[in-house]
Amino acid sequence: MQHNTFIGGYGGSSPRQTEPNEVFRSDTGAGEPGSRGIELSGITKRFRTPDGNAFTALRDMNLTVEPGQFCAVVGPTGCGKSTALTLVAGLDRPSAGTLRVGGTPVNGIASGTSFMFQTDALLPWKTVLANVAMGPLFHGVPKKEAHAKAREWLRVVGLSGFEGHHPHQLSGGMRKRVSLAAALINEPSILLMDEPFGALDVQTKAIMSNELLTLWDQTRPSVMFVTHDLEEAIALADRVAVITAGPGTVKAVYDVDLPRPRGAVQEIRFEPRFLELHQQIWDSLREEVERAYARTTSIPEGEGS
Numbered sequence: 193m194q195h196n197t198f199i200g201g202y203g204g205s206s207p208r209q210t211e212p213n214e215v216f217r218s219d220t221g222a223g224e225p226g227s228r229g230i231e232l233s234g235i236t237k238r239f240r241t242p243d244g245n246a247f248t249a250l251r252d253m254n255l256t257v258e259p260g261q262f263c264a265v266v267g268p269t270g271c272g273k274s275t276a277l278t279l280v281a282g283l284d285r286p287s288a289g290t291l292r293v294g295g296t297p298v299n300g301i302a303s304g305t306s307f308m309f310q311t312d313a314l315l316p317w318k319t320v321l322a323n324v325a326m327g328p329l330f331h332g333v334p335k336k337e338a339h340a341k342a343r344e345w346l347r348v349v350g351l352s353g354f355e356g357h358h359p360h361q362l363s364g365g366m367r368k369r370v371s372l373a374a375a376l377i378n379e380p381s382i383l384l385m386d387e388p389f390g391a392l393d394v395q396t397k398a399i400m401s402n403e404l405l406t407l408w409d410q411t412r413p414s415v416m417f418v419t420h421d422l423e424e425a426i427a428l429a430d431r432v433a434v435i436t437a438g439p440g441t442v443k444a445v446y447d448v449d450l451p452r453p454r455g456a457v458q459e460i461r462f463e464p465r466f467l468e469l470h471q472q473i474w475d476s477l478r479e480e481v482e483r484a485y486a487r488t489t490s491i492p493e494g495e496g497s
């Protein structure tokens with residue numbers, strides 16, 4: 193377990209930075225490739241409940257994602273994982289604490305940040321090509337160029353030939369690929385993922401995980417990947433942060449010292465080091481899962497006999 197201090201890194205400062213593949217080189221100005229770290233320091237988030245009380249979703253959360261690092265965040269349902277990601281995305285503000293991306297305080301949605309959620313954020317009335325081209329178009333890239341880039345990204349994610357389809361004409365896995373292309377076309381330096389493959393069947397999830405790792409390896413954005421699936425977290429990440437049952441705070445951070453490239457996620461989970469890490473992290477996570485579960489099944493005071 194190790195908490196690193198934050199290094200505000202820019203450009204090629206990450207030791208893991210690799211030469212970008214031709215496809216990933218930006219000439220659009222639509223996002224700044226390169227590495228930026230994420231730093232949550234003493235983050236507390238309170239919500240107002242319908243009865244007017246304050247509900248604390250996150251309490252004093254500290255987490256650092258180094259530039260170019262892949263950090264998985266695991267914790268029981270309702271512990272505040274999505275809330276934390278929403279704050280990093282700049283979609284909401286913390287009630288207390290400091291939040292920095294690339295050394296700069298987060299103040300609204302920053303350029304260079306892409307998201308991927310569990311539900312596909314695709315527009316059903318637009319074609320696959322139009323969905324993927326939206327990012328560059330939004331950033332002022334001329335339509336012809338944006339479409340050419342979208343075609344290239346669809347090729348990268350294995351969807352050449354489906355440009356004219358609409359999202360409902362695709363399988364769940366294919367829609368995820370479109371979402372991935374739509375997120376990566378902006379060449380983000382920060383990639384925020386909230387259980388992106390949670391709704392997929394096991395095999396498709398494994399395929400998507402492998403594809404994500406391959407693509408991430410070529411540009412190395414800093415990733416915050418929220419999941420409740422510990423196997424997925426270990427297979428993908430450099431570090432795994434365990435969040436406590438709500439109010440969420442970081443209980444422990446584990447370095448995943450499995451070599452990269454990881455190879456197929458379906459196979460790495462049988463390696464001795466993987467099993468060791470799984471055991472160690474699960475010991476920590478299990479307590480929180482049990483605590484969260486006990487709360488949902490406990491009989492509120494005054495209601496038992």
Ligand SMILES: Nc1ncnc2c1ncn2[C@@H]1O[C@H](COP(=O)(O)OP(=O)(O)O)[C@@H](O)[C@H]1O
Nearest residue numbers: 239240249268269270271272273274275276438
């Ligand atoms: N906008 C909101 N208003 C009130 N409560 C919220 C809001 N968003 C989340 N919560 C509460 O905060 C807690 C953490 O939610 P969330 O971050 O979605 O958990 P997770 O993603 O870990 O399952 C939950 O109890 C949830 O009900």
Ligand SMILES: [Mg+2]
Nearest residue numbers: 273274275386
């Ligand atoms: Mg969530």
